[in-house]
Amino acid sequence: MRLLKDFKSFAMRGNVLDLAVAVVIGAAFGRIVTSFVNDVLMPPIGLLLGGIDFTEFVLTLKRATGDAAAVTINYGSFIQNIVDFTIIAFAIFMVIQAFERMKRKEEVKPTPPPAPSAEEKLLTEIRDLLKEK
Numbered sequence: 001m002r003l004l005k006d007f008k009s010f011a012m013r014g015n016v017l018d019l020a021v022a023v024v025i026g027a028a029f030g031r032i033v034t035s036f037v038n039d040v041l042m043p044p045i046g047l048l049l050g051g052i053d054f055t056e057f058v059l060t061l062k063r064a065t066g067d068a069a070a071v072t073i074n075y076g077s078f079i080q081n082i083v084d085f086t087i088i089a090f091a092i093f094m095v096i097q098a099f100e101r102m103k104r105k106e107e108v109k110p111t112p113p114p115a116p117s118a119e120e121k122l123l124t125e126i127r128d129l130l131k132e133k
Helices: 002-011 014-048 075-108 118-132
Strands: 059-062 071-073
Touching: 014 075
Parallel strands: none
Antiparallel strands: 059 071
16 A cells, blocks of 8 residues: 555656656657658659668668568668657757847846845945035
8 A cells, every 4th residue: 555655745746747748749759750750851862862761771681582571670760760850859859049048048147137136225324424524
């Protein structure tokens, strides 16, 4: 029973919930970026390279024979994943840069000077009276 109670307190912590939300949003963002790379970015790159699709780059080690499958190294898929990763990393970098810029702007905002204390007001009045004499 105590184990269940401890697990509940662990699962209800703010950090765990924030992490769960981040994972879900990250997965959705990953699908968006993958679609962008596959459907928007790679077709023009493939066209520039003569209509080549990276995912079709395959090194065949052993051809299929009878009921045995072919043995291949799919380095084109690896190249595609590197491109996906680079774009995702750059997008995250840009988001973090924007966040840091906004954070710096908040820090730069000057705070108004605090109102003088009663002691300072009294000393100012004394100074002014001494100047008059």
